[in-house]
Each structure stands twice: as structure tokens, then as C-alpha cells.
Amino acid sequence: MTGSARHRPAEVFGASLIVLIRAGLWLWVLFNLAMVLWVMLNSVKTSRSIFANPVGLPDTWMWENFATAWSTSGLGAATLNSVILVTVSVALIMGLSVPAAYAVARLGGRSSGPVATFFAVGMSIPFQAFAVPMVLISVGLSRFMIDWITGAWDPRVTVALFYVVLSLPFSVFVLIGYFRSLPGELEEAAALDGATPFRTFWQIMAPLARPGITTVAVLNVLTLWNETVIVLMLVPNQRMQTLNVALLNFYSNMQYTSNWGGLFAGVVIVVLPMIVIYLWFGRRIVNGMTQGIGK
Amino acid sequence: MVADTVARPAARRGRATADGGALHVERRRLYLPLLLPALIAYLLFFVVPSIFGVVLSFAEWSGLGTEFSWVGVANYAELLSSRMFLSSFLNTVLLTLVVGVALFLIAVAAMVALRTARAGAFIRSAVFLPFMISPIAVGLAVSFLFNPKGMVNTVLGLAGLDALRQPWLGPELIFRVIMAGVVWSAAGFYVVLVMSAVDGIPPSLYEVARIEGAGLIQQFRYVTLPLTRDMIATAAALWAIAGIKTFEIVIAFVGTAGTPPPEARTLAVEQYLRVTGGRIGGMAQLGQAAAIGVVMTAITVVLIVLSRRIQRRDRLEWS
Numbered sequence: 001m002t003g004s005a006r007h008r009p010a011e012v013f014g015a016s017l018i019v020l021i022r023a024g025l026w027l028w029v030l031f032n033l034a035m036v037l038w039v040m041l042n043s044v045k046t047s048r049s050i051f052a053n054p055v056g057l058p059d060t061w062m063w064e065n066f067a068t069a070w071s072t073s074g075l076g077a078a079t080l081n082s083v084i085l086v087t088v089s090v091a092l093i094m095g096l097s098v099p100a101a102y103a104v105a106r107l108g109g110r111s112s113g114p115v116a117t118f119f120a121v122g123m124s125i126p127f128q129a130f131a132v133p134m135v136l137i138s139v140g141l142s143r144f145m146i147d148w149i150t151g152a153w154d155p156r157v158t159v160a161l162f163y164v165v166l167s168l169p170f171s172v173f174v175l176i177g178y179f180r181s182l183p184g185e186l187e188e189a190a191a192l193d194g195a196t197p198f199r200t201f202w203q204i205m206a207p208l209a210r211p212g213i214t215t216v217a218v219l220n221v222l223t224l225w226n227e228t229v230i231v232l233m234l235v236p237n238q239r240m241q242t243l244n245v246a247l248l249n250f251y252s253n254m255q256y257t258s259n260w261g262g263l264f265a266g267v268v269i270v271v272l273p274m275i276v277i278y279l280w281f282g283r284r285i286v287n288g289m290t291q292g293i294g295k
Numbered sequence: 296m297v298a299d300t301v302a303r304p305a306a307r308r309g310r311a312t313a314d315g316g317a318l319h320v321e322r323r324r325l326y327l328p329l330l331l332p333a334l335i336a337y338l339l340f341f342v343v344p345s346i347f348g349v350v351l352s353f354a355e356w357s358g359l360g361t362e363f364s365w366v367g368v369a370n371y372a373e374l375l376s377s378r379m380f381l382s383s384f385l386n387t388v389l390l391t392l393v394v395g396v397a398l399f400l401i402a403v404a405a406m407v408a409l410r411t412a413r414a415g416a417f418i419r420s421a422v423f424l425p426f427m428i429s430p431i432a433v434g435l436a437v438s439f440l441f442n443p444k445g446m447v448n449t450v451l452g453l454a455g456l457d458a459l460r461q462p463w464l465g466p467e468l469i470f471r472v473i474m475a476g477v478v479w480s481a482a483g484f485y486v487v488l489v490m491s492a493v494d495g496i497p498p499s500l501y502e503v504a505r506i507e508g509a510g511l512i513q514q515f516r517y518v519t520l521p522l523t524r525d526m527i528a529t530a531a532a533l534w535a536i537a538g539i540k541t542f543e544i545v546i547a548f549v550g551t552a553g554t555p556p557p558e559a560r561t562l563a564v565e566q567y568l569r570v571t572g573g574r575i576g577g578m579a580q581l582g583q584a585a586a587i588g589v590v591m592t593a594i595t596v597v598l599i600v601l602s603r604r605i606q607r608r609d610r611l612e613w614s
Contacts, residue, residue, distance in 0.1 A: 021407060106322075251547070274429070
């Protein structure tokens with residue numbers, strides 16, 4: 001292939017190393033697919049056959065694993081919590097970050113560089129630096145609302161608040177990149193046609209940035225769907241917890257229930273929506289995660 | 296108006312470069328209304344609390360209505376004399392370094408062999424997949440594979456390798472198994488990340504290298520590696536940020552019922568136990584928990600600065 005006539009030992013070594021690496025990569029691919037299949041099969045097996053027959057097809061197809069996980073173990077309510085929390089949070093994140101990113105990328109003038117950096121700094125602060133103040137704010141907020149304003153408080157609202165602010169740095173930063181990459185001539189043309197700056201943003205530039213906006217929204221859905229620690233810290237009531245935390249509780253009760261099939265059904269309920277999103281948006285998710293960050 | 300006076304220099308600049316100065320002023324007026332909601336939310340609920348976290352690490356306080364007292368560096372001193380903290384600190388550093396090296400080797404291997412591989416796009420999507428999946432689910436599945444009656448031991452038994460069967464989740468091995476799980480779930484992301492830099496390299500450079508008689512390994516050494524150094528630096532920084540925070544997968548290995556064994560605790564787990572008081576009904580130790588947060592930020596900053604040193608000084612320009 002390399003077209004060289006002499007085969008030096010180094011080349012032979014190199015060629016075999018590459019064959020080896022490629023074989024390793026394919027093994028990795030197979031392992032990933034096998035894991036997905038294995039989890040799915042386990043979710044329709046009896047707990048006994050999960051241990052007795054770890055690789056084969058189920059003896060009896062236990063579709064009721066999903067029913068028990070969904071209703072008896074409370075994963076249904078948790079799914080609803082997750083769906084609502086993620087939907088509301090992502091809507092708010094986008095509502096805040098799209099205008100802000102446009103402003104920084106297109107209207108900011110001299111201050112836009114520092115503002116972009118200011119948002120970017122938030123991406124490198126570990127969540128744990130924020131955890132204790134977050135818990136205190138959460139306690140203070142709920143006490144304040146109960147005593148003075150509403151008389152009641154739902155900790156899930158606090159979770160949504162922190163989901164939104166913690167997602168802002170990444171979202172704003174990546175969207176700034178998208179808005180900067182759009183051609184400026186369109187804005188000038190819109191202005192010449194008499195569009196106000198706001199209309200230019202809302203009806204011309206935002207639609208043009210839609211691929212970027214969709215990508216950022218999907219990435220936020222993924223992150224928040226998989227989020228666990230904030231709910232663990234802020235929501236003590238099991239009925240209000242999200243899917244991942246419910247799954248953990250399910251697992252913790254395993255020594256009493258031994259419903260392993262149900263546990264795997266729970267894992268499928270957590271994982272399947274994300275696999276579907278991955279198949280749907282595939283390349284865009286991958287590019288958004290890697291190229292948006294790499295810049 | 297004050298705003299106009301402030302905006303004047305920018306407006307003048309606008310007039311000099313483009314045409315309509317009036318339009319420019321109008322656009323400047325839109326700047327703050329669009330920016331402020333996000334900026335204020337970020338400032339008020341993220342930046343200020345984070346700074347307050349540093350303040351808290353020098354105090355003893357359990358929230359509104361309780362007494363606030365300055366304790367100086369006592370929280371840090373207590374951490375230093377806590378065996379749990381020290382072992383979780385070492386575990387976190389160990390995990391970040393060991394997994395970091397493993398991720399680097401995998402990424403390098405991929406850069407050598409994946410560029411010219413057949414079905415490269417498919418391989419990339421398939422290895423990326425675990426990164427998309429909830430770390431809780433990953434932790435549950437991996438720990439189940441390794442449980443005493445799990446798949447790994449069963450397969451080893453069937454293969455006649457009974458000697459290799461281990462209590463994988465026992466105190467001696469559990470952290471290694473967790474690290475393997477982290478490698479599995481994260482590696483695909485870093486492979487795709489560095490490959491996106493490899494894709495940016497003009498094919499003509501590889502052509503030239505090939506004509507000069509360079510094999511794939513030399514092509515990696517003399518073309519790929521020098522031209523992807525920036526991305527490797529970025530990847531290293533991203534891994535530092537992510538690795539220090541490792542939490543969910545550990546929790547998934549042990550569940551929420553018991554407290555994780557000290558051998559498996561990371562700093563994030565240790566902090567979580569101190570924030571919530573653990574499941575054994577202990578008291579929350581918020582000052583110490585805040586100090587752990589500061590320590591983690593410090594490690595992250597150090598690692599980011601170190602990873603910057605990999606980066607090249609001059610920016611790359613294709614052409």
C-alpha cells in the first residue's frame with residue numbers, strides 16, 4: 001500500500017500494530033452493541049433466568065417487568081417528573097441563552113469578548129464548588145416562599161432554576177459561536193429593508209441559527225435527562241424525584257425485592273429515549289459536543 | 296441620556312466602518328435587553344453563590360436561621376486530618392490520572408488507525424454511544440456484570456479460568472472496576488473529539504508524507520500529532536474538568552442505601568455525604584463540604600493550566 005519496495009521491520013511492525021488497533025476498535029464496537037442488547041434482553045427475563053442464563057434469549061418473555069417497574073416501583077411517576085423538568089428547563093434555557101448569545105455575538109461591540117469569556121468560565125467550575133450554596137439557597141428559598149409568598153413550595157421548581165443557570169454557560173458560549181459564523185450581510189440587508197433590530201434578530205438571524213439552536217437544545221436535554229446529583233441533594237421526597245434517582249432507589253431496595261428483571265426494565269426506560277435521540281440526531285449531537293467545545 | 300454618552304465611542308467606530316450610525320445606535324440599544332436576563336440569572340444564581348461557597352469554606356453555617364461563625368482555616372484543617380477525605384482525595388487524583396492516561400492511549404490509537412479505516416463513521420458513532428447514556432445506568436450495568444454471580448465470573452467459570460474469578464466488587468478491586476467503567480463510558484467522546492481535529496488536516500499533507508515513504512505510524516508522528524496538539528490539550532482540559540467530578544457511577548455501584556465504602560469514594564461522593572449527612576443520619580457538615588468544593592476547583596484549575604502547556608504558542612493556519 002505504501003508503495004515502498006523494501007519492507008523494513010519497522011514497517012511490518014507498524015502495519016501489524018494498525019491491524020491490531022483496528023481489531024480492538026471493532027471489538028469495542030461489538031462490546032457496546034452487545035451491552036445494549038444484553039440490557040434489553042435482561043429487561044424481559046425473569047430474575048432467576050438473568051443469573052442462570054446470562055447470555056441466552058429469555059425462557060419466558062417477561063414484559064410485565066416493565067409494568068412492575070412502571071407502577072409498583074414508581075418509575076412511571078419519576079418518568080413524568082423527568083419529562084416535565086427537562087422540558088420546562090430546556091425551554092427556559094433556550095429562551096434565555098438564544099437572545100443573550102445573539103446580543104454578545106452581534107451587538108456587543110467591544111464588551112462582547114469579555115462577556116463571552118465570563119460565560120465560558122462557568123463551564124470549568126466544578127459543580128461541587130456550587131453544591132453547598134445551592135443547598136442553602138434551596139432551603140432559604142422554600143422557607144421564604146412558604147412563610148411569605150405562596151404558602152407552599154415544590155423543590156422541583158428549585159431544581160429547574162438550578163438546571164437553567166447551570167446550563168447557561170455552555171449554551172450561551174456555544175450559541176455565540178453559531179451566531180458569529182452567520183454572514184453579516186443578511187443583517188445589513190434586513191436593516192436596509194426597514195426591519196427593526198429586534199425583527200432582524202427574531203425573524204432572520206434566529207431562524208438561520210436553527211441548526212445550532214436545535215443542537216444545543218438536544219445536548220441540554222441529554223445532560224439534564226441524565227442529571228442525578230442535584231435531585232439527590234434537593235429533593236428528599238421520593239414521589240418528586242426523577243428517573244435516575246428513582247432507579248437508584250429501586251437498586252437500593254434490591255436486597256428486599258430481588259426484582260432484577262424490573263431493574264433492567266428501569267435501565268431501559270432511562271436509556272432508550274436517549275438512544276432514540278442519538279439515532280435521530282446522531283451526527284449533530286456528536287458534532288455539537290465535540291466541535292462546539294473544541295473551538 | 297447616559298446610555299447615549301456611553302455608547303458614543305462605539306457609535307463613532309460604527310460610523311467609521313459601516314454606514315448607518317443611527318442604525319448602529321439602535322442595535323446597541325437592543326444589546327442589554329437581550330443579554331441581561333441570562334446575564335443576571337447567571338450572575339445571581341451561579342457566580343455569586345459560587346463565590347459564596349468559597350466564603351462558606353471559612354465558616355461554620357447550616358443555613359438561614361442558624362448561627363454563622365468564622366472559623367478561619369479550621370474546615371481545611373479538619374479535612375486534612377480526616378482519613379475519609381484523604382483517601383477520597385487520593386482516589387480522585389488516581390482516577391483522573393489513570394483514566395486520563397488510558398483515554399489518551401485510546402485516543403492516540405484511534406488517531407493512528409481510524410483515519411483510514413473502513414466504516415470509520417460507524418465505528419465512531421458506536422464507540423460514542425456509552426457517553427450518551429446516563430452514568431447511573433452505565434454504573435448499574437457494569438456493576439452487575441462484575442457482581443459475584445455476574446456475567447464476568449460466569450464466563451470465566453465456563454472458560455475454565457476459575458482461578459481468575461474474583462470478588463470484583465470487594466474493597467480491593469471495586470475502584471479499579473469503577474475506573475474501567477469510566478474509561479468505557481468516556482473514551483468514545485475523546486476519540487471523536489480528537490478525530491474531529493484529524494479530519495481538519497488537509498489530505499495533501501498525508502499524500503506528501505506517503506510519497507516520502509512514511510508509513511501510517513510515521514504519518515501519525517510527523518503529521519497528525521503536531522497538528523492536533525491543540526485539540527489534545529483541549530481534550531486533556533475537558534477530561535480534567537470531568538474526571539475530578541466523578542460521582543454518579545460510584546453511587547450507581549453502591550446504591551443509595553449504604554454509604555459507599557471508603558475504597559470507592561471520590562471527592563464528589565465524599566462531599567455529597569457531608570452535604571446530606573449521609574444515609575446513616577449524620578449531621579450535615581456544610582463548612583467542610585464547601586471546603587471540598589474549593590479543593591476540587593483548585594485541582595481543576597491546576598490541571599487546566601497544566602493542559603494549557605501542551606498547547607502550541609502559535610495558532611495554526613491552513614494554506
